[in-house]
Amino acid sequence: MKSPILKEALFTILKSEQEIAAKLQEITALLAASIPYYDWVGFYFKNGDKEELKLAQYTGEETEHTLIPFGKGICGQVALSNKNFIVQDVSEQENYISCGWKVKSEIVIPIFVNGENIGQIDIDSHTVHPFTKDDEVLLEFVCHEVAKLF
Structure with missing residues (x-):
């Protein structure tokens, strides 16, 4: 799926009347369905005042x-x-938490609200070396738009 079409679908989700959690769930499903090597797509957010992230959608x-x-x-x-x-290639990363034997690569982009890192989007792929600058730009765009929900 081309980026302009994907962005249009993203805007449709973001403008919907749904709760934030439902919007985030739809975004993860959209990205996973649109990009073949996005095998796991999720959002993690800071868990209150704790120094930890909590899995969301x-x-x-x-x-x-x-x-x-x-x-x-x-x-x-x-x-x-x-x-x-x-x-x-996750096999080359020392500080890596394995989410499953199929995962070969990962990209994580932070979400900022008023300059504060409130969470991130995390993508796992079952392919080695799949991510390009286009993925980074797309996911930065997604995070920028998601930040507006908070």
């Missing part, structure tokens, strides 16, 4: 990683660094 296989301490794994590192993190 996702599309893909269930994960036991519903709480991730800051600093642990790719998501936990992004919670501290406030920077995008792309891992093209």
